[in-house]
Amino acid sequence: MTFSTRPEIRGTFGAVASTHWLASQAAMGMLELGGNAFDAAVAGGFTLQVVEPHLNGPGGEVPIAFKPAGQEVEIVCGQGPAPRAATIEAYRRQGLDAVPGTGLIAATVPGAFDAWMLLLRDHGSLSLRTVLAPAIHYARHGYPLVPRIAGTIEAVAELFRTEWPSSAATYLPGNRVPTPGKRFANPTLADTYDRLLRAAEAQGRDRAATIEAARRVWAEGFVAEAIAGFCRMQRVMDTSGARHAGLLDGDDLANWRAIKEAAVARDYHGWRVHKAGAWSQGPVLLQQLALLQGFDLDALDPTGPDFVHTVTEAAKLAFADRELFYGDPAFVDVPLQTLLSDAYADRRRALIGRQASLELRPGEIPGYGGDLDRLLELALAPPPEQALGAFGGGEPTVQDDTPKQGDAGQGARQHGDRQAPGDTCHIDVIDRHGNAVTATPSGGWLQSSPVIPELGFCLGTRAQMFWLEDGQPGSLAPGKRPRTTLSVTLATHDDGRVLAIGTPGGDYQDQWTLHAFLRHVHAGYDLQQAIDAPGFKTDHMPSSFYPRRAKLGTLDLESLFPEATFVELGRRGHHLGICDPWSLGRVSAVGTEDGLIKAGANPRGMQGYAVGR
Secondary structure: OOOOOOOOEEEOOEEEEEOOHHHHHHHHHHHHOOOOHHHHHHHHHHHHHHHOOOOEOOEOEEEEEEEOOOOOOEEEEEOOOOOOOOOHHHHHHOOOOOOOOOOOOOOOOOOHHHHHHHHHHHHOOOOHHHHHHHHHHHHHHOEEOOHHHHHHHHHHHHHHHHOOHHHHHHHOHHHOOOOOOOEEOOHHHHHHHHHHHHHHHHHOOOHHHHHHHHHHHHHHOHHHHHHHHHHHHOOEEOOOOOEEOOOOOHHHHHOOOOEEEEOEEEEEOOEEEEEOOOOEOOHHHHHHHHHHOOOOHHHOOOOOHHHHHHHHHHHHHHHHHHHHHOOOOOOOOOOHHHHOOHHHHHHHHOOOOOOOOOOOOOOOOOOOOOOHHHHHHHHOOOOOHHHHOOOOOOOOOOOOOOOOOOOOOOOOEEOOOOOOOOOEOOEEEEEOOOOEEEEOOEEOOOOOOOOEOOOOEOEOOHHHHOEOOOOOOOEOOOOOOOOEOOOOEEEEEOOOOEEEEEOOOHHHHHHHHHHHHHHHHHOOOOHHHHHHOOOEEOOOOOOOOOOOOOOOOEEEEEOOOOHHHHHHHHHOOOEEEEEOOOOOOOOEEEEEEOOEEEEEOOOOOOOOEEEEO
């Protein structure tokens, strides 16, 4: 059974796929101007900040994987660290046993701007003014508001009115929720980028110097001053049910810059799959591939119960290891070589049987890892009462988890169509020269913290991914990067093919990306078919988002799966949830094959589009 909502885009000049059609077209416009994939990705990334403000913003973060033609894959780490004042004791003194999911106290150093600038400086060809032009245009003159933005604003409108007046001033014009489909603008954000450009161009003598000047203006000039002042002067309501000030200060911003680093990689069926390091969850995709290497997936129906069960059980093992071992490698000794080894995968693979696992089962590597029993104690506790309110800090899944009997087996859960308010974006680009980029921007959601009035954007809340427990790889420490869910995948084949692929989705990013990749590799689906195929996911791990709860044994599937698949998975003991059709995953992908550039984008959410020629 194959699904396809639209054709796979194919051409020879270049292609872009992203989670919003305006970002895809803005990026394609850079290619048409003579720019390369790096120019295009930067222009698309800044456009995403404007047209998907409920999914990312200038105050957020981004990992980027890129491959210059004929060269190796590299990673740009655009994940900013915790402030120097962010200690476990500092949070405990304020009565907090978890980092809130919203507000100023959960902010890390914004990393997206500097990461995009580093990529543009070293690998782009167009001027900073040129690549920022689409974002500035849409911020100043407006863009059509997608329904999900209006829905998110409506969900937090009362919070804006009563607690976050600067957000109300931006997102509730005339004190009303804006109308879907109508033009919506953020002129303050446009003014911020115009001012930054003027300052950078006044200091920079050439293209590279201008970009470097922009980095200084952001980290040490008026942008940093506004961020630090807002964190110092404001105490704002967050998911803890109390008001807290931020911990970021000017030194935190001035002393951080994005970095480039080598990718982590693993071979799989002729492909070499590249991911960011263990400061992200990226290696869990590689661990899943290592486990699945021992199964004959070519022989399995990609919508059948054997495929779903096998892939899900592998995910449970890999994500258990993520929770026990992963953390910022600058602070934590992560045994990544062991975790990605064939011998370790062979031992772990033996745990995958015919029945669903209902336990979190990480591996044992002497001398490494944290206290999983303590993490499970926290993850399985009832959520705090204030966490059940109208807004939360995490990325979306399905918000209504009330168990209901269904036709899919014992204990099936039927999910409604309500959406949690946070998410992520994604963009992939390949140009005619063979340059490739993939990026997953997130954070700084309009609902994450109040708008900084002078800047027109808000800060991210990625610190909620830290544990306020000593001795864990993911424990909070000053200057430490949270182990982010943001993940990018760039694969190269022995025959010269390249594939840039990814998705929003928090803890599901390295599930949904993997599912599309496996269907492309084993079932021969083209990129669009692999993206359109029915989605599934498991929450069999402590969530990375406040309030950090786990739902062991759960397996949610879109109702598009055959009935026989649901019945058999129920027999195997999975705690099934039936989700609305076209509700799980937002994968996009761009690849090369036989001299052609091809692309596909997700119809889910009715925002993502691929363009190319």
